[in-house]
Amino acid sequence: MSGFFHYVISAPNAHERRETVLANFKAHGLEPQFFEAVMGNKLPSEKLKNMKVDTGFMSLGEVGCILSHLGIYKKLLKSHEPYVFIFEDDSYLTDLFFEDLPEIQSFMESHTDPVVLILYKTVAHTHPVIYKSGRPFILRTLGGTASHGYVINRKAAENMLRVQSPPRMEIDAWAQYYKLNLLNIYCTENRLVHLDEKTAQESIIDKIAPRIEKDRAYVKKNKAATHERIL
Template identity: 40%
Template structure:
């Protein structure tokens, strides 16, 4: 029976989704380690005020999503584990994932910097770092979206908990986290974790509240304000590192591959 340290974020009341995950993981000899999802629409107004610092950027579904992911980070830090694989409950493991999982773990366990590895490719700038399978590579990347399957190490968990307590921004703001120096970001050149299309189309987050209702222009303004708030709390040394990363990012954009072009 295969075993590795992971969490599957799942609402206990979503029995169909949970049963599918149990069935799917067991095909690979894995017992899913569930983390009870926090449902934003079940939080009281007082709880929302205590747990978030939101001015209209996030839906209640996104708030619950962020709190759930942050909850798994706290669980990780209660253990001696070096990193954790995080899955949402609409994911499907593949044979390729089973084959390269030990190498992914080894790579993440060796990272001394706060690191996050997305288990799928991103659209945007990236550069090959390490081959871990016949046609699978770990890539350095400058942005990314989605949080349905990834690995993070302890230092990344500490940084993201510090940044997102209380919750300020959507959980998958990976590019912003990287620009702020909270994480070093990696992805794969091809997906080894797939999304169950039926379950993904039937998103619980969107059932709680429609993300499309968020004003994009206002969202951009609010995100810039959040970034400024984080920056204002930096020490002088951290501010210097911020500008160094900013310059480095512009240079990397010149020679990283960009599959959006």
């Protein structure tokens, strides 16, 4: 089958994860394009200071995760491509993903507004906008969690880079980006990209620094401040 513009975020030494990704792609006659993950614990203290990252809100692992995704957005904007598929190395592309790929590409090509398409059904409120074979296929949604498989177009990438320079909130805070009018969120009815439970449990982000148990009041205050700075 023909290729598609994508990156798989992968830590430099995550050899077993890379082998799993390679096997998954090669089963469909494709070579994955890897993007070397930014390791938060390797960031110079001076860079963290200049970015004014709130490490009481995000762990170093989460900061590295954000910077990795932003790095791909920059790759997109330097290319002539209209959108990019982004996967993390604990994801698994299903046969159905490849079956639906032409329709997904057609959907992304039809939008000039800022769009993110999450490649699994979110738990937020949804309503169908595209049907396939008489059944819901692509849905409009108000939010979502996780970032192991999605597509983002140029306009949405531009907006995300603007709001996340420096990093202010988790990369998968989709509902917050929607509230800030930075992008429109869609998802697929079917789970086209699975999260590999085994590798997800061995999170490299958590090995860098445990995720912070965040006080809800503090999180709310932080995001409110972010809204004020952006708006």
